[in-house]
Amino acid sequence: MSQAPKQKYETVIGLEVHLQLDTATKIFCGCANKFGEAPNTLTCPVCLGLPGSLPVVNEKALEYAIKVGLALNCTINPFVKFDRKNYFYPDCPKAYQISQYDFPICRQGYLMIETAEGEPKKVRINRAHLEEDAGKLIHDDAHNCSLVDYNRTGTPLMEIVTEPDLRSADEAYRYLQDLKLTLSYLGVSDCDMEKGSLRCDANISIRPMGEQKLGTKTELKNMNSFKAVKAGLEHEIGRHFAMLESGQSIVQETRLWDEARGRTFTMRSKEEAHDYRYFPEPDLVPLMLDNITVEKVKASLPELPMQKRERLMQRYQLAAYDANILVQDPVLAALFEQCAARYADTKKICNWINGPLMKELNERKTPAATIGLTAENLADLIKRVDEGVLSNLAGKDVLTFMIDTGQSVDTIIKEKGLAQVSDDSALEKIVAEILQEHQDIADQIRAGKESAVGFLVGQAMRKTQGKANPKKIGEIIKKTLSQ
Amino acid sequence: MISEKDVKHVASLARIHLKDQEIGRLTKDLEKILDYIHKLNTLDVSGVQPTGHVLPLKNVYRKDAVRPSLAQQEVLKMSVEQQDGFFKVPKVIE
Numbered sequence: 003m004s005q006a007p008k009q010k011y012e013t014v015i016g017l018e019v020h021l022q023l024d025t026a027t028k029i030f031c032g033c034a035n036k037f038g039e040a041p042n043t044l045t046c047p048v049c050l051g052l053p054g055s056l057p058v059v060n061e062k063a064l065e066y067a068i069k070v071g072l073a074l075n076c077t078i079n080p081f082v083k084f085d086r087k088n089y090f091y092p093d094c095p096k097a098y099q100i101s102q103y104d105f106p107i108c109r110q111g112y113l114m115i116e117t118a119e120g121e122p123k124k125v126r127i128n129r130a131h132l133e134e135d136a137g138k139l140i141h142d143d144a145h146n147c148s149l150v151d152y153n154r155t156g157t158p159l160m161e162i163v164t165e166p167d168l169r170s171a172d173e174a175y176r177y178l179q180d181l182k183l184t185l186s187y188l189g190v191s192d193c194d195m196e197k198g199s200l201r202c203d204a205n206i207s208i209r210p211m212g213e214q215k216l217g218t219k220t221e222l223k224n225m226n227s228f229k230a231v232k233a234g235l236e237h238e239i240g241r242h243f244a245m246l247e248s249g250q251s252i253v254q255e256t257r258l259w260d261e262a263r264g265r266t267f268t269m270r271s272k273e274e275a276h277d278y279r280y281f282p283e284p285d286l287v288p289l290m291l292d293n294i295t296v297e298k299v300k301a302s303l304p305e306l307p308m309q310k311r312e313r314l315m316q317r318y319q320l321a322a323y324d325a326n327i328l329v330q331d332p333v334l335a336a337l338f339e340q341c342a343a344r345y346a347d348t349k350k351i352c353n354w355i356n357g358p359l360m361k362e363l364n365e366r367k368t369p370a371a372t373i374g375l376t377a378e379n380l381a382d383l384i385k386r387v388d389e390g391v392l393s394n395l396a397g398k399d400v401l402t403f404m405i406d407t408g409q410s411v412d413t414i415i416k417e418k419g420l421a422q423v424s425d426d427s428a429l430e431k432i433v434a435e436i437l438q439e440h441q442d443i444a445d446q447i448r449a450g451k452e453s454a455v456g457f458l459v460g461q462a463m464r465k466t467q468g469k470a471n472p473k474k475i476g477e478i479i480k481k482t483l484s485q
Numbered sequence: 486m487i488s489e490k491d492v493k494h495v496a497s498l499a500r501i502h503l504k505d506q507e508i509g510r511l512t513k514d515l516e517k518i519l520d521y522i523h524k525l526n527t528l529d530v531s532g533v534q535p536t537g538h539v540l541p542l543k544n545v546y547r548k549d550a551v552r553p554s555l556a557q558q559e560v561l562k563m564s565v566e567q568q569d570g571f572f573k574v575p576k577v578i579e
Contacts, residue, residue, distance in 0.1 A: 025549050032552030041570040043557045050560070062549035083537040090500060092574045105537070141576065149571035152560075277498055287545050288537035 011208040011246070013239050014216060015168035016128075019181060021160045022135060022199040023066045024191050028156035029134050030057030030100065030286075035158070037197055041151035049134075049156035051096030056285050063158035064107075064289070066190040067132045068299045070160055071108030073184055073306055074127050078296045082107050084132075084283040092150050093136040101161075103280040106131030107291075114308055115180045118172055125177050126165040135159040166205065166216065171235035178202060178231055183307045187332060195227050202231055207252070208242045217242070218252040222266060225259045234259035238266050310335060318348040327356045333370040334359075340377030345385055354384050358398050362405055374408045383411040395468045396420045424471040426478075429462075432470060433478045436461050447483050455479055487516045 028035050031048035047055035071078050085103035111127035135157035140149040162181070168174045182193045182200060193200045202225055207217035220242075225234040238257065245252055257266040305313070307329045314325040314335065328335045334355055341351045359380070363370055383404065387397040392415065400414050407414075415421050423429060436458055437444045446454050455476055462475045492512045496503050503511065557570055566573040 027549050027551050032547070032550060033554045034551045040557065042560050042572070043570075044554045045560050046552075046554050050555075050563075058545060058547040060549050061546035064546065081534075081537070088498075092572070092577055104535075139577065140571070143576075146576050147568075148574050148577050149568060150574060151571055279498065282537060284538070286538075287540060287542040290543050 010211060011243060012211050012213070013168075013170055014166045014207050014209065014219075015171070015174045015235065016166040016205040017164050017168065017174055017177065018203045018205070019162045019178070020135075020201040020203075021070070021162065021185060021191050021193070023063050023158035023160060024189075024199075025060055025062045025066065025158055027060055027062075029060050029063045029132070029158035030156055033156065036153075037199075039153055041149075041153060044153040045155065049095075050152060057100065059286065059289070060158065063132060065299055066158070066188075067107045067130070067160055068291070068296060069188050069190055069303065070162070070185065071111065071130050072296070072300050072303055073188055074108070074111040074113055074130060074162070076108035076111030076127060076130060078108055078291055079105055080291055081105055082289040082291060084286045085280045086283050087133075087278045087280055089278060091136075092148060093139050093155075095137070095152060095155060099134060099136065100283055100286070101133035101280075102131035105288075113177065113181055113184065115173070115176050117176070123167075123173070125167045125173075128163045128165050130160055130162040133159050133161060166207075171232050171239060174204065174235055175228065175232045178228060180307070183330065187304055187306055189304075198226075201226075204231070204235055204238075206235065206238050206242065208239065208246065217246075218254050220252060220254065220266075221256040223256060223258055223269065224261075226261070230259060230261055233261075233264065234266065237264065241266065304332075314338075318342055318352075320348065320352055324349075324352045324356060327360075328352065331370050337370070337375070337377055337380065341381040341384070344378065344381035347384070347388065350384055350388065351381070354380065354401075358401050362402060366405075373405050375405050376408070379404055379408070379410055386411050386415070390424055390471060391415065391422055392420060393422050393463075393468055393470075393472060395463075396422065399468070420469060422471050423466060423469050424474055426474075429470060429474055429478055430482075432462050432465060433458075433475060433482055436465065437479070437482065444483060447479070487512055487519060491515075 023029075023035075025035050027033060028044075028049055031046050033044045033046050033049055036044060048057055068078055083102070083105045084100050086098040087101045087103075088098045090097050106129045108130040109128070111130070112124045113127065115123050115125055117123050135154050137150055137152040137155040140151070142149055164177070168177060185191055185200075186193045191199055195201070204222045204225070205219045206222060207219035209215065209217040220238065222234055222238050225231045237259070242252055256269045258269045259266050310332075311322070311325045311329045314320050314328060315322060318338075320328070328338050338348075338351055338355055341355075342348050345351060359370075359375070363373070366373075380401075383392075383397060383400055386392045386400075387394060392400060392411075400411055400418075400420060403409070403414050403418070404411065409417075423432075440458060440461065443454050443458060447458075458479050459472050459475050462470050463472060489508050489512050492508055492515060493503070496508075496511075561567045561570070561572070564572045
């Protein structure tokens with residue numbers, strides 16, 4: 003082979019994301035929309051599809067769907083209707099899913115992402131529509147049966163479909179991450195892949211470089227985490243390469259990602275599985291979405307991640323890298339801005355949030371929203387460190403304590419006796435003790451080994467439990483020894 | 486043209502089991518029905534909005550307010566078989 007396959011072929015990926023909307027009730031009935039309840043305790047005649055029952059659209063679900071569409075730069079269709087998608091499967095008690103076929107709520111949008119090379123890229127959204135989720139099946143191999151829980155049936159679900167614009171597994175991963183971030187800003191879903199609130203299927207094909215026609219695609223399902231999406235796509239792309247390189251052709255089919263075995267395999271399905279025979283849902287009347295309705299939702303849109311990133315960079319002179327970390331968590335971004343209102347050194351604030359604070363959050367495995375750290379306390383802490391009242395090291399201890407107790411920096415300094423000692427006479431006394439204890443090192447320094455000063459500074463810090471001002475200690479050591 | 490194969494396909498999609506003699510009769514019937522429907526194709530509807538619904542209604546919503554669900558045992562009464570609060574069905578594999 004003269005050329006590596008990766009340069010010979012171009013990868014083409016389109017993603018279909020299903021997003022559960024976090025409404026109080028289901029999409030067409032008043033059953034609670036809750037995860038983790040006892041099986042079959044959240045159902046009613048409507049979501050079970052019992053004869054004579056009628057669905058009615060949840061206005062909150064519609065509002066959320068419009069919100070998602072606007073955030074993804076979509077056109078909101080003025081005329082919207084629902085359709086029946088017919089299939090027989092035990093997770094669907096009506097034997098049809100209420101979905102949208104030719105008049106979805108949202109069409110033709112896009113999401114801007116950044117490629118691995120740092121280039122902006124527009125990923126086009128073909129459509130985003132509203133539908134109902136199906137029930138949950140548990141396959142019991144031991145008893146050769148399946149168990150069905152209909153609590154999830156009727157959960158509002160949004161399907162967001164991209165154009166085949168993604169060119170690698172990494173790009174798909176980046177799109178998914180940016181999409182999740184945008185959606186989480188909207189507050190319309192918890193976007194939790196592990197819980198199934200956000201699910202992702204992919205259409206994959208490859209074609210010779212320069213070819214316009216799309217290659218035969220396979221659909222990949224069962225990727226249950228961001229990591230799995232990347233791994234599954236990479237594996238499937240590799241399989242396509244290998245097939246074409248060995249002269250075989252790709253069979254259009256649906257495949258499942260097997261996380262444990264690290265491979266994809268054919269999903270057994272009936273031939274006519276995709277013949278859904280859509281027709282208009284006679285139980286639901288159409289929706290006419292006028293400008294006033296759409297504008298009202300538009301006015302409720304929060305600042306989105308990309309906008310926030312740009313603003314943070316401009317207003318606070320943050321580097322793109324720093325701003326990017328901050329926008330990953332709107333709570334941290336808000337904390338940053340509140341601190342910036344109290345203390346001018348925005349770079350320092352950013353470093354404290356993206357450094358020690360993030361470390362604390364990771365160690366505690368807790369989201370920023372749940373800790374009681376106020377911007378006032380954090381800003382004061384940073385100020386005290388910059389003033390030299392606290393050493394950097396002591397400052398980090400104070401942060402830990404601050405998160406635990408919610409106390410102010412000054413209270414903690416006083417109670418723990420953490421104030422940095424900068425008073426000359428006190429420091430000189432400490433240095434004298436250190437030099438006494440380490441005469442050999444002192445001699446080396448006198449003989450010109452400057453690098454040994456650091457060791458003595460460390461000893462002084464240890465003796466004072468981190469309270470000594472290390473810069474001053476160093477100066478005093480050098481001064482004393484040069485006399 | 487409707488073939489017997491089409492009728493078999495549609496029947497299997499709808500989970501309707503047909504006897505051989507029914508297939509022949511239904512093929513002819515469906516053919517006639519479709520012929521009749523196809524008359525609509527001769528009309529010019531280029532300026533007509535597709536009908537979404539026959540009722541003169543639009544934008545019917547409900548508030549996002551929780552209403553009581555059915556009790557688990559009430560629901561499971563409708564099952565052929567149940568186990569641990571679940572509907573129990575013959576094993577299905579995707």
